[in-house]
Amino acid sequence: MASNHKLVCARAARQQFRGAFQQAVRDYRLAKLSASTLKGLDAFLPDGLSFLPLSYLYDGEVARFAWEGAVTKENRDACDRQTNFRVMARTRPLQEQEVDSKLYESLSSEGGNHSIIVHDGRVHRDGRTIYTNHSRFCLDRVFPQDASNPQVFEEAAEPLLNFALQGGRSTLIFFGQTGTGKTYTARGVLDDVTKKVFLQTAEVEMCCYEMAGTRGGREAFFDLLADRAQVKCLTGEDGNVHVRGARRVKCQNAGELHQAIEAAFSWRSSECTERNEASSRSHCILELHLACEDENGLLRVVDLAGSERNFETQMHSKSMAERGGLINYSLLMLKECARVMHNQVKGAREKEIHVPFRSSRLTHLLRSSFTDKYHMTTVVATLSPSPTDVEHSLNTLQHVGMMRSARAWEMQDTEAMAAMEDAISEAKTAKGFDAVQGRGRALHSKLQDARKGQLDLHAFQMKTQVGGSIIKKYEGESAKLETFIDARWHRELKARSRYLGRSTPVKVQEDLWVLRDADMEATQVLSDWRKEQWTASKAHDLHRWDAQTLQSFLKSLDLPGEVRIPSTMTGSQLRRLGPRGLAALCGDVATAQVLQAALLGERQADQVATAAHRSQNARMTALGNHKVHAAVDEAVFEEAPF
Incomplete structure (x- = not known):
């Protein structure tokens, strides 16, 4: 699990460099719009040729x-699949x-593909590279931001x-x-349920209870x-x-049912937190028992409490912290059950794994x-588009994605079983970064390298392409031996121990907090942004001006007289x-004074x-380097001229 100071630094980076990350989001959305436009050329061009303009326009x-x-x-037919x-x-x-x-908005939706895109802005650990991870999570249905509660009821409930x-x-x-x-x-959906349920039945019994912590520190x-x-x-x-x-409570009409829901x-339990003025502090379960011809039916609506991270609970009292701990524990167990079921399905016919439901x-x-x-069963994941909540969004989507992939009864189909076995075989034999493509095939930490080529750089004195032994040398003959493992390569990873004199395999255990379950991921290195920042920082440097830039600068000045500067003179020569x-x-003293003042102003602006x-x-x-102090004094950065 990534420690809190790393998360705080990631949130601070998205605040300070939001212009660059926002441009990366725009690039993706423009690329998607361009791709939809170029799609119509497939009928007139050879296969793959319509994609070429897109590859030249964007990363x-x-x-x-x-x-x-x-x-x-690939996920266009998700709504048509028969599944419970x-x-x-x-x-x-x-x-x-x-x-x-x-x-800015850190989430994008693909309605035709029923998927959510998370734009995760990051600063690489080398302190020189800024990049954005675009992660796609395919679901069964995605509601746009302008979707109403009746639309959610129609599709989900x-x-x-x-x-x-x-x-x-x-x-x-x-x-x-919390706060999504x-x-x-849930209340909006229940309002529509109240209106529709009595159209087909006249007998409805409702019970409503919550799961919360007791004084003894237990769930009840x-x-x-x-x-x-x-x-x-x-x-x-x-x-x-x-x-x-x-x-x-027996309800005879919609009015009585609505009153019972309001009373429940x-x-x-709700309390004021950093994220919400009235945050739910318990899991609420509402059951509707419906009288049918053969047997009674049951509709259960579960409104789970929201998860929170430590840096969002600084103002919590002791009792709030205890209840929050129980909430997070129950949610963690729910995620753990989803992870175990996901791994069990991913392992296909391997030995059955115990799922800790109890x-x-x-x-x-x-x-x-x-x-x-x-x-x-239908699970509706609610998300926040804020860049400060990217970790929450990734965590939510990763675990509901595992719930979706753990539909074990669908694996009874022989064709699906064969497809799963082929995917596992392909993942084991895949080379390079292709090994991480596809649902649940490999580990991938967001804190690993941003681009493929950096595995070969001198950073940390890496000795192998995929990690292995790292030696940090100090003064004299002292050295420190550490281990670096890039989980994207762990299937091919062999670490050589110079002390043992032989090759030994490195065992990488799956970690719940770094499991990347995105269906697809792309890394966009924002090198253009770095170049723009460098150009902007040198825009007032007279030594770097060429003759054309110098002439443009002179024309922009309101000089009282004539200046006889040759058209071939550069800024360095003028300096x-x-x-x-x-x-x-200069033709007169006044013109020389104005020009000198302008050049002095450029020098100060350059400083x-x-x-x-x-x-x-x-x-x-x-x-x-995950230093928290870099998150403070943000106003200094915002006042910069670029």
Whole structure:
């Protein structure tokens, strides 16, 4: 798991260099728009020729990435697939305070490909390279920012409601970080459920309870319709988990059901946090028991509490920290179950792995939602587009992606099983960076190298192309031996130990916090931005002016008289003249004084620009080394002339 100071530095980098990262997002979106336009040329040009203009206009990886999302669209048929487990995502708009802070949108959606793109801006650890990782996560449905709650109900909740009305069991789960609109979406969906449920049935029983921490530091369920009386979570004879002792309210019409929902949510635990004025501090589960002809159906709506990182809980009291710890633990166990199921499916016919559903009451309750192929489940991931929440968005999408890929009952199909085995075989034999392409094939840390070529650079005195032994030499004969492992190459990695005199394989264990489960990823090195910053810092340097730049500068001045400067003279030659030689080229004293003042102003501007450029480079180096002090005094950087 990446430590907090690294995350803080990444957030600070996106703030300080937001102009560069925002331009990278624009490049991707323009590339996607251009790809959609060039798609029409496929009918008139040979195969692959219509892609060439895109590769010349944009960065190579970005062009290919946008082409695959706008033209290839491998996930275009996601909505048509027959499955009882679906994963969807909804992105909220930027909030007013985020707009006032001039934050850019770090998420993009591909409606035709049903995918979310996360634009992760980073400063490389060498302190010289700034880059953006574009990660694509393919889901079953993606809602745009302007989507309304009725649209979410129609796509996510209505199929579950219809299935429950036929006597089935269904669950709708809202998953995401704090402040992304989970409760807002859940309440909006429940309003539409209230309107539609009585159109097909006249008997509805509702119970609502929450999972929160007790004073003893344990998880427990509390009935929100009975003054938060404690209830029990038990496994019934049918193998499903039920909450025993919860009060059921019979509702005869939409009005009564709406009042019962309002009464239940009024008892829900909520507190003011750094991220939200009324943040949910518990997992809320609302069950609708529907009377059907053959058997009773069940629709369960689960509004999970949001996860928070340590740097977002600095103002929490002791009791808030304890409850937050229980929330994060239950969410962690939910993610761990998803990871284990994902690895089990990825391993195809390997030995079955135990999934720790009983490690938390939440996962115990939701077990059938992930394991029963006759239980319909939809997970709606809510996301924040703010660049300060990129880590949250990546974490959310990685884990709902693992939930989606862990639909074990779909693997019973022989063709799907064969395809999975082929993918595993291909991943084992793939060379270079192709080994990380595809869902769950390899590890990939965001803190590793930004570009392929840097594995061969002198940084850290790397001895092999993919890592291995690193020797840091100090004064005298002392040296420190460390190990560097680039997880993208770990299948081919062989570390040579000079002390043992033989080759030994390096074992890399999968880590939950660096598991990259993006369906596709592209790295865009922002070298053009660095060149622009260098050019801007030297724009006032008289020594670097050529003859044309000098003549343009003279024309921009409002000189009272004539200046007899040759058209071939450069800025460096003019600088060597001195005050007396400069006065000799001017027609009168007033003209010479104005010109000298203008040149002095350029010299001062050059000093300011040079100082700002040095400060920027120092901050980049500090952020690359994960130094938290680089995040302070941001106003100094914003006042720079470029």
